[in-house]
Amino acid sequence: MKGKIVVMVLLILLSLQPLAYAKTTSWDSLNNLSDEALQLTKQERYEEAAALLEQFPQKLEQSRHDTVNLSPENIRMLTAIHQEAVGALANDGLEKVEKVRKIIRFRLLVDALQSEHQPLWTEMEGSIMGAFSQLKTAAADGDSLAFQNDFHSFLDQYETILPSVQVDIRREYVQRMDAHLAFLNQTEAVNEESRLKQLDQMEQDLQNLFHKMKEEEVNPSLIWMMVTTGSVIIFTLSYVAWRKYRGDKIQYTTP
Incomplete structure (x- = not known):
């Protein structure tokens, strides 16, 4: 009987985890995308970085369907910073340091929207x-x-x-x-x-x-x-x- 009770407790505890896990895994792809775009920008591979950033809106929409909830204010901010990053990569007259700074800004925001403790x-x-x-x-x-x-x-x-x-x-x-x-x-x-x-x-x-x-x-x-x-x-x-x-x-x- 005690064995059954222990199993029941474990099942209940495990049932508390799926929502947090789903949110983490759904957002991981966005975090990885923003980080890869940053690394490509540092290497001056701007077209490849831009191609990655073009995938972001669709992946964000998919993540929102997977229990990743953002406030309207955060969505507007993320959209604006994403557009700034895309614009920086497309601007041939912008120096590398400024392009990198814009992508870092985007990268940090994506991380901050997920991280609850010690964000980047x-x-x-x-x-x-x-x-x-x-x-x-x-x-x-x-x-x-x-x-x-x-x-x-x-x-x-x-x-x-x-x-x-x-x-x-x-x-x-x-x-x-x-x-x-x-x-x-x-x-x-x-x-x-x-x-x-x-x-x-x-x-x-x-x-x-x-x-x-x-x-x-x-x-x-x-x-x-x-x-x-x-x-x-x-x-x-x-x-x-x-x-x-x-x-x-x-x-x-x-x-």
Whole structure:
């Protein structure tokens, strides 16, 4: 009897997995496609990369039928970033570094829409914080020309991860960064002291974008699975204990 109960518990636990598994496998093909397109772009095989990206809309539609649910806002964002990537590959006048940046932007977004923990865009923390450090140094030195160059360099890197950040991080954190960037872009109206103060605040908010991923609440579906699994186990153990108690009691009272 106990063997049957154990089998029943295992079957129930396994039944909780198919939805998450289907979502993962359905999106894996999109992740692989975006990564392969990026590798081809780095190798300057632009036509092959473009041919892959042309397959993306159809594969996305197939994945959506396989329980991969995206909000209308995320679909619009993904469509726009995909079109930018396709346009970059077709633009003969665009330098390789810009083509690669557009495909990276697309690649990171595809990953962010699937990954619930440690998405790829968080791995860019080192390079982005390095670019920001150069920006602060230029501001502290009072070198306006260097500051403008470093500001645009930082902005290019930040905009590469921005769509992914918007998917993973609450809107108020993104809005703080928008406010910092708008302030710093007012080159003529900002004095050195105000700029340095703004950069100090911006540095903290920029770090929060990366660190908040580690502090975000556990996914509700994961909480539901943990609670359900725990409830099944507790119920089963309680049932087994009750059956044992009842059997012992019957055995004890039988003459």
